Amino acid sequence: MRDKSKLAALFLLLAPALANAEDLKPETLQAWDAYIGAAKTRMAERARGQAPFLWVDEAPNLAQRVRAGEVLVEPVDGYSPHMVPHGLIHDWVGAVFIPNVKLDQVMGVLGDYEQYKDFYRPWW
Secondary structure, eight states, X not given: OXXXXXXXXXXXHXXXXXXXXXXXXXXXXXHXXXXXXXXXXXXXXXXXXXXXXSGGGSSHHHHHHXXXXXXXXXXXXXXXXXXXXXXXXXXXXXXXXXXXXOHHHHHHHHTOGGGHHHHTSOOO
């Protein structure tokens, strides 16, 4: 009985948040689709060699900074969020250099969802 009371209290606390939930408006979805289309175009240009493949190769000092151990993060196109009708699109890019590690080792860590609690726990 006690668990049912706790569950009922939880639903009462969540009710206002659930009542305010909305579906995305068509113009928001249209803006999202356009943004994704532009992002795919940028990726295709990189793949064809029409733009630097790596973000850190876009400016002379970025690769130097990341190789020196700096973790780089910034908004795509220099600003974020991108305002769209009834919404915001957050788009960021980042880079980190991990010396003496192979790509398959990195991918192994990224794909090991069961260990995320250990990999990404607070360090303090």
